[in-house]
Amino acid sequence: MMSIRETVNSAKSGWMKADSPAGDIVVSSRVRVARNINGFSFPHLLEQEKAEQVIHGIQTALDNSNLKTELELNRMTELSPVERQILVEKHLISPDLLHNHEKKAVTLRDDEAISVMVNEEDHLRIQCLLPGLQLEKAWELVNRVDDGLESTLDYAFSERYGYLTACPTNAGTGMRASVMLHLPGLVLINQIKAVINAVSKLGFAVRGLYGEGTEAHGNLFQISNQVTMGHAEEEIINSLNSVTGQLLAQEREARKVLIRERREQLEDRVGRSYGILKFCHVISSEETMRRLSDVRLGVDLSLINGVNPDQLTELIVKTQPAYLLKQHGGELSPAQRDVLRAEIIRKEFNREG
Known part of the structure; x- marks a missing residue:
């Protein structure tokens, strides 16, 4: 099993392969689910001792599942501040995992496709990041890890509200699906604002390279679902695939215009x-x-x-x-x-x- 030390020493990651579905425009696909454990406060209210219990519980769940040979838990305290930031720069963890890092942990798969953040905004954030347009596959991999952990962990779940999360906007499926798109054509023909407005009206968030609060440097735009409650996981994936398909068509047309005119x-x-x-x-x-x-x-x-x-x-x-x-x-x-x-x-x- 590759150590996390090797991960932070290399800039390469599996999601960077351009030879992937729609890889000329779709840089990466990501699916992430939020889960919490019954009987524990949400992470922002957890004292150190309780945070340790959550980490220990997740380690036990990994040991008891078929995931133990591919996922290794690492405490954030084992990494230097620079190494922690590199994981953010590689999109393997969120910036939120850096705050109060003494209470937090992360597990990564060798190919960096799967990462599990522990005690971020929720007790568990299970993420899959793949190159190109592969939302279904990303969901399939996340679902497998989720099932493996749930066989031991008692998730906080309500028949009425679905999976319970620290932020109400994540309740329900707890899923956020997103694609990272390179859209220079639409930017150069001055159509990007109109496209972003149209996408936003359909209920999708448009952000920059590093998510919420960041600008779209390098013409890279992250499109993600905003609603998780009342929609099945497959429905969220299908909707994002549909919008992405429209954006691909518009970007390809914009590139043709640039070449022609x-x-x-x-x-x-x-x-x-x-x-x-x-x-x-x-x-x-x-x-x-x-x-x-x-x-x-x-x-x-x-x-x-x-x-x-x-x-x-x-x-x-x-x-x-x-x-x-x-x-x-x-x-x-x-x-x-x-x-x-x-x-x-x-x-x-x-x-x-």
Whole structure:
């Protein structure tokens, strides 16, 4: 079993594979369910001793299930602040798991497809993150882990309200399903605001790269369901698949318009970004995201050859602050970060493949 130490030492993750269903536009699919254990307060009210009991109970449930060979529980205290932040930057845990980390734990599968957050907003947040558009498969994997744990754990459940959660908006199925989409075409033809408004009216939330409260840097948008009560899991998945299908069609049409009507400007844009990433010596995080988005679009439209799209997604993580600190082995000023970031990008763009 791969250790969590290996996970935080590598920027790569299984969800970064562009060679996946609709991988030219859908970066990843995620399904997460929230569960709580009967007889315990929600995590924000848990004292340390009770939090320990929850962690111990989940460890026992893992040991008693067929999951024990693939999922290992790690306390957040076993990781340094930088290593904890890297797990956030890789989308394997939420930022909320960093607060009061003494009471919290996480379990990860070797391929990083499955993570279980313990004592985040709820006692259990079971997450599956897969590359491309694979919501059904993600739900299937989450459901298997959920069933394995429920065979030992007594979940808080109401016949009327479904699974009980710390935030009422998660009650019912406790499910949040989301897709991460790369939508530069819609941004460049100035259609993105209209599309986001339409999606929001259908009951879906639109957020940035790191979820709630974050901007859509690099033209990456996270679309997720808002309602969990009164809808079956399959219904939530089907609705999100349907909306995603519409967005895929609109983005592909936008890209055709750009090629047909603005090819020279588009080639110039992606070529300039490619040149900057290949030769830069100082670059900010925001500019990195913008340039990576341009190059990814160029790769998808065959305007740029010889660049692996997986490499571009990996660079999103490699150029985040915590990963840079880990690489450097100590504190970095913002100016030093911009220099190290550029060095990492240059190396990636000047190696074969």
